Amino acid sequence: MTDTAPGTANRTPTRRYGTRPTMKDVAARAGVGLKTVSRVVNGEPGVTPDTERRVQEAITALGFRRNDSARILRKGRTASIGLVLEDLADPFYGPLSRAVEEVARAHGALLINGSSAEDPEREQELVLALCARRVDGLVIIPAGHDHRYLAPEMAAGIATVFVDRPAGRIDADAVLADSFGGSHDAVAHLIAHGHRRIGFLGDLPGIHTAAERLRGYHAAMSEAGLPVHDAWVSLGPTDPERVRTAATAMLDAAEPVTALFAGNNRVTVTVVRVLAERPAPATPVALIGFDDFELADLLSPGITVIAQDSAQLGRTAADLLFRRLDGAGGDPRRLVLPTRLIPRGSGELPPPATS
Amino acid sequence: MTDTAPGTANRTPTRRYGTRPTMKDVAARAGVGLKTVSRVVNGEPGVTPDTERRVQEAITALGFRRNDSARILRKGRTASIGLVLEDLADPFYGPLSRAVEEVARAHGALLINGSSAEDPEREQELVLALCARRVDGLVIIPAGHDHRYLAPEMAAGIATVFVDRPAGRIDADAVLADSFGGSHDAVAHLIAHGHRRIGFLGDLPGIHTAAERLRGYHAAMSEAGLPVHDAWVSLGPTDPERVRTAATAMLDAAEPVTALFAGNNRVTVTVVRVLAERPAPATPVALIGFDDFELADLLSPGITVIAQDSAQLGRTAADLLFRRLDGAGGDPRRLVLPTRLIPRGSGELPPPATS
């Protein structure tokens, strides 16, 4: 009684506000043993219909709901998985997250997710918080490059699958899109349409996908025997200001690029804006973007993209995760999903005739 | 030993795979008491630097990580909140979810979220699962219209805030956008530009926002003394097929509508597609959409929209939730956030001169 707030003592004579009935309360009210309540709640066999009815009545009368915290502590499994990604608000990650959730749901698990905001420290903090909660598994879109901090957790049985980018300095399952191949295809496509001076606007070079896409760009250029000017490549944060500046510089150079390859959806959108704002040139600048985005087909011209199915990425990763949780052993696997070039017009524009 | 997998017995002599060290193990290894370990782990005062060092060493040596399940059970607070929305993959909910997450993070809480897929049963299932986990609070974008099932949970202390749509048949906090006002503004805007026959393409009439937007449409029309033909209003699922059919019917009628008001972002996008696919009419059809969406400004014409800030919606709801959790009392509140008309061209198109 001593820790009962004075004001609430009279309002709820039987139990304090915020205190919920437990199985013990239900048992007492139904006049049965604790374990019998447990059996009823979990649908275990071995309870007379009459007893069950009495217990059910007590449950509804008291508004009892099983405390899963205690259940989890006892059983050791939390039936929940963690998802750490860069930014839930990014249209690329929404479908991915939803796909992971659907798979989790099919396995009766809940999804706890957090955004790292591309900050390695925040990623680690989040991941370890999830480990402390003893999630059964983790799906991680890594922001950092060193995941050795995860080794003890994985050794302790927390299944982990990396998505979109591989783990750093540890061996772990990963599900990736074919950034190199997709990028190569895009640049080759532009070259096939006659372009020789192609600019690449990419994400921070430390990000695995950005590096791979740059590699694909270089590979396609060199396969075609084309030189790459330093001024044609710009890597950095994807905020509109930087992209805008970089794109403008490439387009206004003495020998301007005739085509642009944008390294991800945010960059593509900014480039579209930049191109739209410039006075219409005699020959429009060709553009291909990595990642598809809604309405890309409705712009004029439609934006040619390298599409990767982010939902499929998430689904594949979650499937792999649950296979691991179901006991699938073997060495860490790396799955690479293909990308697809969707021509819509902007990537098929020819270079100026003079070029 | 009997339940140790044969292959792992030799690899981990001291403990089975999947079993983690506990504070007891740490205490034993450090040669201190259990509670001392607890003090170190939680940064509580009253431990000599030397003792603390020994404990820290034992912690890293064993790879110990506090089991938050047990902590939660003991403390009664989970430091996590649940978010139930319709579809994480929807660009409207991504920013909302992210905003809720940020607020939660600022309060040291994790976010568990789930998609109801607009299915009341699934919503209830999810919400109750979250209650069983004893989340501290809930942010709900309701799919159903009867939330009496939540009453016992709320009485037991789970703070709950509804977003985007109010709760059904119970009294609860709600944060809404001004659907009626925004809708009214949109239609008035079209009327001001000379339109008399305006079509409304809305979501399922059971959804609160859809009903409110319809109400705003009717209000604006009747204020202007304009009649509303049955054929000008179409409510239903927002899948492209239905919207396409409905829009086409309105546009091909004997007395076709000269302007369309789309009830949400999915509808707007489909309508834009429909209009783009039709042979260009002498006078283009005016269009205003509820919800802003990326690239709306880059289409030609730009799409005039009624913008509601979904991130702000989420932030406001989460703020309110944590104020409740911090003990703020008082009656349930209903906050209504304003919408904003953003003219971009499509809503300013005049009707045909003959009209």
Place this chain on the structure above:
DNA sequence: TAGCCCCTGGACAACGTTGTCACCGCCGGG
């Protein structure tokens, strides 16, 4: 030097559930 207090550290119960095991009464068979 005696007495007291503070500081550190540990023993123990409790959180609410589930798994194990034992008990009770009743049945059929010997």
Place this chain on the structure above:
DNA sequence: CCCGGCGGTGACAACGTTGTCCAGGGGCTA
């Protein structure tokens, strides 16, 4: 009539942590 078995039920420990309480020792003051 007794015994074995079985279906139904409950007592009890354990999961890993935190809060409460107490003990012991060292330093300080009177």
